Amino acid sequence: MEALFWGCLTGGVLFAIVSVLLGDVLSGALDGALDFLSLDVLNPMVIAAAVTVFGGSGIMLTTYTEFSLLFVIMLSLLISAAVSVVVYFGYVRPMENSENSTGFSVQELAGRIGEVMIPLPAIGYGEVMVRVGASNTLHIASSFDQRPVPAGVRVVVIDVVDGVLRVSELEEVKGEV
Structure with a gap:
């Protein structure tokens, strides 16, 4: 039995x-081959932890000890099950929930504040920089009011039509002193 534990x-x-060392390579090679194991608890990290702790x-x-x-065997199984639960709820599940996407839809930009990078003519296109998440993105834009907007002016995205931001100059309210 000791050989099983060592194994x-x-x-x-x-x-x-x-x-x-080879996690990404194996993941690409086995792309979808193990999808039938779709239960979260059967995550390879949880299974490996259980097997390793059972052996150790x-x-x-x-x-x-002088146990029979x-x-x-029963105590090793209990210990490995307990460690597997801790690994699953303490590491695997939080990591799955922490995955962030940097993707966004251009339609989500309506109402956002941006800055004109390339001047917008009254009729035509320029470029606006809008902050999305932790980064800035550049988008083709046109003037919603059909008035020219110079570079460096802050604008608000009114609408998105065919991937083009329709923007208007942001009028900031000055407070009285």
Whole structure:
């Protein structure tokens, strides 16, 4: 039985090393091959943690205690299940929830404030920079009011038509002193 524990420990450690070194390569090679394992709990990291902890706890319990083999197996299974739950809820699930997308739809820009980078003629196109998330994006724009807008002026996006921002000069209210 000790050989099984050593095999689990060694296999888990090798899996961790291989997944760190070749994780992206294997993911691309197995693209979709393991989709039938779509349960979140069957995440490879959780399974590897369970197998590794089962082997390691089995070795330690066999070496340092006088427990019976059946009790060592049951206790190792309980310990590995507990560690798997901790790994899943403490690492895997929060990482899945923390994935952020930098993608956005141009339609979402209506109502945003931007700055004219290339002047907008009364009729025609220029360029406006709008802050989206943590970055700035440049977009083709036209004057909503059909009045020229010089570079450096702050504008508000009124509408988006066919991917072109329709903007109007932002009138900032000056407070009285």
